[in-house]
Amino acid sequence: QVLIEECEEREIELDEGNDELAEMLMEVDEFEMSRDIGKAIKALWADSGIQACYDVRSEFQLIESAKYYFQNISRVAKSDFIPTEEDIVRSRSKTTGIIEMNFELEKTPFILVDVGGQRSE
Numbered sequence: 001q002v003l004i005e006e007c008e009e010r011e012i013e014l015d016e017g018n019d020e021l022a023e024m025l026m027e028v029d030e031f032e033m034s035r036d037i038g039k040a041i042k043a044l045w046a047d048s049g050i051q052a053c054y055d056v057r058s059e060f061q062l063i064e065s066a067k068y069y070f071q072n073i074s075r076v077a078k079s080d081f082i083p084t085e086e087d088i089v090r091s092r093s094k095t096t097g098i099i100e101m102n103f104e105l106e107k108t109p110f111i112l113v114d115v116g117g118q119r120s121e
Contacts, residue, residue: 001026004044006060007053014049038077045070065090 004022007014014022021040028037044050054067068090069076076087083091099114 001028001030002060002062003050003053003066007049010053010056012049012053014044015047018044018047018049033077033081035077035079038073041070041073041077045073063092065092 004026006012007022021044025037025040025044054062057066068086072087075081095114096116098116101112101114103110103112
């Protein structure tokens with residue numbers, strides 16, 4: 001959705017026939033996934049307008065693992081999808097504030113500090 005919005009804002013046109021896919025995806029809840037949504041995402045990821053917008057991603061906020069998930073959308077959109085270790089490592093959850101988590105791994109204590117946000121904090 002971010003890439004679609006940025007294409008609109010920058011007046012970057014999508015390839016012929018992809019406007020309807022973009023409109024459909026703009027109506028999707030961020031936690032919704034289906035085979036049809038996956039097909040639409042895959043088609044838009046191949047769109048020259050979306051790629052042009054992605055090329056200037058440093059000018060707007062886009063999660064750094066977006067490309068990974070777009071390239072793997074056929075697998076991620078399956079109804080029996082089970083995330084791999086790499087999927088989990090590349091995933092993000094929005095947080096705010098400072099959160100500390102203490103844990104021990106092989107008798108070595110660790111403190112994980114989440115300072116919240118990506119660019120806004």
